[in-house]
Amino acid sequence: MKQKPPLLILTGPTAAGKTRLSVTLARQIGGEIISADSMQVYRHMDIGSAKIRPEEMQGVPHYMIDIADPREPFHIVLFQQYARRFMQDIYSRGHIPILAGGTGFYIQAVLYDIDFTQEEGDPGYRTQLEALCAQKGEAYLHDMLRACDPASAVAIHPHNRKRVIRALEYYRLTGKPISDHNASMRARESSYNACYFVLTDDRARLYERIDQRVEEMMEEGLVEEVRRLKEMGCRQEMVSMQGLGYQQILRYLCGEMTLEEAVRLIKRDTRHFAKRQLTWFRREKDVIWLEQNRFGYDQEKILSYIKEKMQEKGMAGER
Numbered sequence: 001m002k003q004k005p006p007l008l009i010l011t012g013p014t015a016a017g018k019t020r021l022s023v024t025l026a027r028q029i030g031g032e033i034i035s036a037d038s039m040q041v042y043r044h045m046d047i048g049s050a051k052i053r054p055e056e057m058q059g060v061p062h063y064m065i066d067i068a069d070p071r072e073p074f075h076i077v078l079f080q081q082y083a084r085r086f087m088q089d090i091y092s093r094g095h096i097p098i099l100a101g102g103t104g105f106y107i108q109a110v111l112y113d114i115d116f117t118q119e120e121g122d123p124g125y126r127t128q129l130e131a132l133c134a135q136k137g138e139a140y141l142h143d144m145l146r147a148c149d150p151a152s153a154v155a156i157h158p159h160n161r162k163r164v165i166r167a168l169e170y171y172r173l174t175g176k177p178i179s180d181h182n183a184s185m186r187a188r189e190s191s192y193n194a195c196y197f198v199l200t201d202d203r204a205r206l207y208e209r210i211d212q213r214v215e216e217m218m219e220e221g222l223v224e225e226v227r228r229l230k231e232m233g234c235r236q237e238m239v240s241m242q243g244l245g246y247q248q249i250l251r252y253l254c255g256e257m258t259l260e261e262a263v264r265l266i267k268r269d270t271r272h273f274a275k276r277q278l279t280w281f282r283r284e285k286d287v288i289w290l291e292q293n294r295f296g297y298d299q300e301k302i303l304s305y306i307k308e309k310m311q312e313k314g315m316a317g318e319r
Helices: 018-029 076-092 104-111 123-136 138-148 150-155 161-174 178-186 203-220 222-232 246-253 259-283 299-312
Strands: 006-011 031-035 096-100 193-200 287-291
Touching: 006 018, 006 104, 006 299, 018 031, 018 096, 018 299, 031 076, 076 096, 076 104, 096 104, 104 259, 123 138, 123 161, 138 150, 138 161, 150 178, 150 259, 161 178, 193 299, 203 222, 203 259, 222 246, 246 259, 287 299
Parallel strands: 006 096, 006 193, 031 096, 193 287
Antiparallel strands: none
16 A cells, blocks of 8 residues: 655644744654744735744745735635645655644644535525625624524634635535535545644633734834835735734724724634634544643653654654
């Protein structure tokens, strides 16, 4: 039987410390990193997406960063196509791809090689829903989703208008919740010999780090970054501007709220997002949890454990 290619996944909630750990891991095992972050794909969006800086990469190749214009929509099919191509390049060099980031849907699409091409859409109904959203608001659409697909309503934030509409569209077309479809996709066997790690932390500590990160983003110039994007023509309805931090600051710049209120909402919504991320990862199968407090917050101990699990899977654990 043909041996499956190796794949490392390092994910977890926002602000858990994935970036630093992934770089150190890559250096130790000869890995190359593919970012699984739906916001870091966009150029000019560095501060709000907590994008890794070139000097932090320590010579480790990184992919799926700065590949899209924020004025153009970027979606799961594009991510999957890019990721497949980058992974083949990484394998050709005899290295291990490390899928690192917090967008669980992107990870799932690669891990289970989900075929999105067969999913038909209903442009007329989509237009209808978009008009309804403009008229009655995001919460109204989210309530519609909760009525037909409660599981998806829990997983998808009301502000994620694109995914809410997609879920409603899917239900209209098939008569079945998209959450059932996603569950069947997760039940598929992966094409890869994968180790799926979720880095996490004590909730209170994680929330404290989120609040601290938001304060640092403000100090680094998040308002100016969003102002430049606004001047470039980025608008609230664009996919890129739905990202945490960007939507709130843009609303402040449009005069809809004070800066103090925008910052408060970024912190609150990011904490809620981290909670939803953890809910998503708990539903995934064969996940290996890296609870940092159990390792005494010692990165070397975490790395040793990762390499031990890799060896159990038949992957090379050292460079």
